[in-house]
Amino acid sequence: MKTDINYTERLNRLCRLLPEAECDAFLIDHPANLNYFTGYSGDSAFLLVSPDKSSFFTDGRYTTQAAAEIPHRIDLIQINGFQDLCHNIKKNSTIEFLGADENKLCAGNWLKLQREINPCELKPVSASLCRPRLHKNAEEIKLLRQAVAIAEQALSSSLNLLQPGMRESDLAAEIEYQIRLNGGERAAFPLIVASGPRSALPHGVASQRRLSPGDMVTIDFGACYKGYHSDQTCTFFLKEPEPELQKVYNILYEAQKTGAAALSPDLGCRELDRIVRNAVSAGGFSKEFSHGTGHGLGLEIHEAPSISPKSQDGKLEPGMVFTIEPGCYFPNRWGIRIEDTFHLTAAGPEKLTTIDKNLANMIIA
Numbered sequence: 001m002k003t004d005i006n007y008t009e010r011l012n013r014l015c016r017l018l019p020e021a022e023c024d025a026f027l028i029d030h031p032a033n034l035n036y037f038t039g040y041s042g043d044s045a046f047l048l049v050s051p052d053k054s055s056f057f058t059d060g061r062y063t064t065q066a067a068a069e070i071p072h073r074i075d076l077i078q079i080n081g082f083q084d085l086c087h088n089i090k091k092n093s094t095i096e097f098l099g100a101d102e103n104k105l106c107a108g109n110w111l112k113l114q115r116e117i118n119p120c121e122l123k124p125v126s127a128s129l130c131r132p133r134l135h136k137n138a139e140e141i142k143l144l145r146q147a148v149a150i151a152e153q154a155l156s157s158s159l160n161l162l163q164p165g166m167r168e169s170d171l172a173a174e175i176e177y178q179i180r181l182n183g184g185e186r187a188a189f190p191l192i193v194a195s196g197p198r199s200a201l202p203h204g205v206a207s208q209r210r211l212s213p214g215d216m217v218t219i220d221f222g223a224c225y226k227g228y229h230s231d232q233t234c235t236f237f238l239k240e241p242e243p244e245l246q247k248v249y250n251i252l253y254e255a256q257k258t259g260a261a262a263l264s265p266d267l268g269c270r271e272l273d274r275i276v277r278n279a280v281s282a283g284g285f286s287k288e289f290s291h292g293t294g295h296g297l298g299l300e301i302h303e304a305p306s307i308s309p310k311s312q313d314g315k316l317e318p319g320m321v322f323t324i325e326p327g328c329y330f331p332n333r334w335g336i337r338i339e340d341t342f343h344l345t346a347a348g349p350e351k352l353t354t355i356d357k358n359l360a361n362m363i364i365a
């Protein structure tokens, strides 16, 4: 899938991170990073990046695809298994320190690689490899907007199934089908359709439960388009909700708005979490908001920055794309979450998801 993306520039940017990582080369195996730095959309492959040349390794299942997707300046080398990759790296005698992704390369391969390339030293550099992806350029924002549009179209084409008697899985299947019909590659993640008491499960992946009259239904959905993911959550009501539910819904709705209004470059990720969390607490609910405020997204559904009390990601910067998704959960009773995706620009935030989640719009009676 050819696009206007300048992969040479991305690889050059990555090479500029080699000195501070104290490495001569990086080994990339994580599919989202392979995609970001080369355009390759498959898996079971490795990219060895160094300032003088980059080599791409994969097996016979993917060589044709790799040749079609990857820029010519990267050498394509067919390998037969991880051992073969190790031998190829060892042949490259100029490498003394090799950076690899400690969060993705499995422990077995890490140990095997270290043994095979000795005396070259293997170093953990996951954060460096993911850092260029923190800031999305205009082309990426276009793809993210398209992923949002596909998902929103899919939801609106599926809402006729939001009625008593339908199974959660019927809704999830229809949304996923509509995502593909509308040009998406697939759903961005196993879709969450959590109805009635299951709405208290923050990650209640669609089950066989049938909707009952008057149920509430949390739908957390997104599409993957050209590798980019969208993410948002709507909580619907099949009847006018009880006052207690209305109260919590409006607290979450206002808390999200408060967070969005605070967005600006230099706001700390933890600070954003605190602002949203305080707004929910001020409404009388704190332990019920049992997860982080949000997460970055792009080539992965969850990536940096993390918006949570323990975030290590520092401050928000222009180009970052992330969710704000406060929720309250009352086990075995009910739960509500409201999630939208935001893009921070130098001029302020843009909301990428477009469904207006005002309570009145969520009542489908």
Ligand SMILES: [Mn+2]
Pocket (backbone or CB within 6 Å): 231, 232, 295, 323, 325, 339
């Ligand atoms: Mn999310």
